[in-house]
Amino acid sequence: MTAIARLFDDFGRRRRPLRSLGASGQLGYGIPTPAFEAGLARAPDMIGVDMGSIDIGPAYLGSGKMAPTRVGAKRDLRKVLRAARRLDIPLIVGSAGSAGARPHLEATLEIIGEIAREDALAFRMAVVAADVPRPALKQAIAAGRVRPLDTMPPLTAADVDAAANIVGQLGLEAFRRALEADVDVVVLGRACDTGIFACIPSMLGFPPGLSMHMAKIVECASLCCVPGGRDSILGVLDDEGFELESMAPNRRATPSSVAAHSLYEQADPYEVREPSGRADLRHVTYRAIDDRKTRVEGATFEPAERLTLKLEGAAKVGYRALLIAGAADPHFISRHEQIFADVACVVRDLVCEDTVEDYCLGFRLYGVDGVRRWAEPPAHMPREAFVLGECIAQSPERAEEVIRTTKQYLLHHGYEGRLSTAGNLAFPFTPPELMIGEAYRFNIFHLLDVDDLARLFPVEVHTLG
Amino acid sequence: MRLDAIAKVIRSKNAGPRLLTLDVMLPDAATFAYVTARLEPLRRQVAQRYRVSENEVAVLPFEPALAVKITLAREIMSGDIGDRDVYGAQQHAPLLDIEL
Numbered sequence: 001m002t003a004i005a006r007l008f009d010d011f012g013r014r015r016r017p018l019r020s021l022g023a024s025g026q027l028g029y030g031i032p033t034p035a036f037e038a039g040l041a042r043a044p045d046m047i048g049v050d051m052g053s054i055d056i057g058p059a060y061l062g063s064g065k066m067a068p069t070r071v072g073a074k075r076d077l078r079k080v081l082r083a084a085r086r087l088d089i090p091l092i093v094g095s096a097g098s099a100g101a102r103p104h105l106e107a108t109l110e111i112i113g114e115i116a117r118e119d120a121l122a123f124r125m126a127v128v129a130a131d132v133p134r135p136a137l138k139q140a141i142a143a144g145r146v147r148p149l150d151t152m153p154p155l156t157a158a159d160v161d162a163a164a165n166i167v168g169q170l171g172l173e174a175f176r177r178a179l180e181a182d183v184d185v186v187v188l189g190r191a192c193d194t195g196i197f198a199c200i201p202s203m204l205g206f207p208p209g210l211s212m213h214m215a216k217i218v219e220c221a222s223l224c225c226v227p228g229g230r231d232s233i234l235g236v237l238d239d240e241g242f243e244l245e246s247m248a249p250n251r252r253a254t255p256s257s258v259a260a261h262s263l264y265e266q267a268d269p270y271e272v273r274e275p276s277g278r279a280d281l282r283h284v285t286y287r288a289i290d291d292r293k294t295r296v297e298g299a300t301f302e303p304a305e306r307l308t309l310k311l312e313g314a315a316k317v318g319y320r321a322l323l324i325a326g327a328a329d330p331h332f333i334s335r336h337e338q339i340f341a342d343v344a345c346v347v348r349d350l351v352c353e354d355t356v357e358d359y360c361l362g363f364r365l366y367g368v369d370g371v372r373r374w375a376e377p378p379a380h381m382p383r384e385a386f387v388l389g390e391c392i393a394q395s396p397e398r399a400e401e402v403i404r405t406t407k408q409y410l411l412h413h414g415y416e417g418r419l420s421t422a423g424n425l426a427f428p429f430t431p432p433e434l435m436i437g438e439a440y441r442f443n444i445f446h447l448l449d450v451d452d453l454a455r456l457f458p459v460e461v462h463t464l465g
Numbered sequence: 466m467r468l469d470a471i472a473k474v475i476r477s478k479n480a481g482p483r484l485l486t487l488d489v490m491l492p493d494a495a496t497f498a499y500v501t502a503r504l505e506p507l508r509r510q511v512a513q514r515y516r517v518s519e520n521e522v523a524v525l526p527f528e529p530a531l532a533v534k535i536t537l538a539r540e541i542m543s544g545d546i547g548d549r550d551v552y553g554a555q556q557h558a559p560l561l562d563i564e565l
Contacts, residue, residue: 054482055478055479057543057544057552059544150481151483151484152483256529256530259530260474260488260532263488263530264478265478266480266486267523267534269527270527317546360546362547369549370549371549371556371558372549372555372558372559373540374559375514375559392546441544441545442542442543442545
């Protein structure tokens, strides 16, 4: 009997609260063992982990690489896989390999296969890839079934061609289909984090608003606590609400810390959205059970009028080369804007003698405007500042040529009022230029109307061991 | 009163790659009431400091956490060429010395 069948069998005999263990907010960066083991000792009904997010930027989705190291991802996957098999409970993994496209999913499955062999684990695993087929997406654009999200421009067929990878955020429905394949382990490509913890409750008939609200909190592990952290969390769901308790004794889930979590990375703290609908949090109540546990009630579910899929795509914009240097000359620091503009012209005249300007060169002066473009200059310039030069060009060789030329001319640029005529920059080491490879941007962040998710995103079943 | 003198948390983060969301959490109901009575001046100053028009700044009180959420479009999309803060986690600083 599989882990999911065993759970349903148990619930078939006796309906009771469901215990979900949120192992880690982002798998691959370490799962603290004491809290995880404390969670396992509470006899959870399932273990869930989210591996991804869009917040990490476009490079991972574009390049197909994971954000954590393979070693880190394997260490954490081994921990949750061994635990789930030991307790014979379902393990659900969402947004495989950080960005959840086919290369990320394949890398994750390869690691899981290695662990199964090395640790002699046997299980059935359902997998759903989240990649969106390009022809179907182009047809949807032509049919007016794709809309921009937030401030994005409308999607074009050229964007679809330019994207290195295109994924859709799978929801509850995909997790459910995976579990219905009668398995022990579920691994999805890009997925809504709520689906990880809301799918089993939905199959067991728990109220969907409560399930989604709990899922949204539990997927971040103990982030909803004071102090917030990465330790595992236990969510216990019944038909009227759910209770949250961090598995680390120093982390307290309080009514205000749990309520505050609704604000995190969300434009609207009163709702949680997924393809099939939204949880409405306007009438939610938070009540302390003791000083470490909070009970939450009141979220309701509103089904969506039509199914939509949030699309994410990243396109290569070129190759990135950097210049790293420091400055301590007050004249250089106060005149940096003019100096950077002048040097950019000098460089352009040198590297573009027989071509148009085919690259993008920019500077950030940390200490002044490295972190944001301020509306006003600072009242006082800093004593020292860090110079980051960045070139993006269509080949790594071109990016390197531009950045190395920039280094030379920024070092020796003779600006108005210069006293330090031997050099403008302090290099912490040489070479001070770094070639860091492909650069990407998000070119797809849109909503797609969908009818048949099962046809677009079929379930594959693997038998391991 | 300066915002950083009355708030318990002032933070920023992306809400998707196109939006920046800023949370101001207040220590008690009285301070929350003080700030929520001044949402229009708050919106005006945020628009000025982030160089956007006032109608592009959404200000939403969130009573369960005694917080005010401010959401606006990012100047440059997360991770795009020229972006300076991919996660948007250090864009709260212009809020600190707002006088309410």
